[in-house]
Amino acid sequence: MPKRKALTESQIRRIAKALADPRRHDILKKVGARTHGVACADLRECQPVSAATLSHHLKDLEAAGLITIVRRGKFADIILQRDVLEAYLNHLRAI
């Protein structure tokens, strides 16, 4: 039996909304594809979007708990939180 992280209702709502935008979905994919942290500039290479917009989306994803953003000097270090995504999957599976 896998350990399951519990999600609050409001976190579930935030996650669902975060996943609903194609741009954020793409960002998540890109971040998940790398084992090491990703910087904003890396993402901008594949997302035809302004830095302001990207930053905005990242904040949404972070608020949902799907990523963490650690500032490392000049760069951001963006990491996918697989356990949160997994918990959301479990939640959907329960439908």
Place this chain on the structure above:
Amino acid sequence: MPKRKALTESQIRRIAKALADPRRHDILKKVGARTHGVACADLRECQPVSAATLSHHLKDLEAAGLITIVRRGKFADIILQRDVLEAYLNHLRAI
């Protein structure tokens, strides 16, 4: 290895958006909880929402492929499409 239904990009987008609204999420849960078809009126008992709004949400869920709506005389027969939901889960899992 389970058979996997393939989803188009646009269907994935529709599904994600459909799941993003708490009301639709609740509707889906309610529909999934029953083995037999559900009618609109059944849903209205637990959703404090007008019939028009409910119908609107059902159309979104149907467009996403998450439910089918069959008109049976006076009533609608709403059925969860588990295989589509499952396919979406597989898609998210691939992140």
Place this chain on the structure above:
DNA sequence: TCATCATTTAGACGGTTATCGAATTATCAA
């Protein structure tokens, strides 16, 4: 046929959100 009930459509309104450019903060290197 007529009244009634279940659902859908049409049209409108208010709130949310994705987006941008410009200004700001933070860090590094020369």
Place this chain on the structure above:
DNA sequence: TTGATAATTCGATAACCGTCTAAATGATGA
């Protein structure tokens, strides 16, 4: 310190979305 680079914040705008009421459609039964 100064300039360049990375990212965030601010303020504005346009599009989208959830909701409603009112009206229409469709089916059942008296």
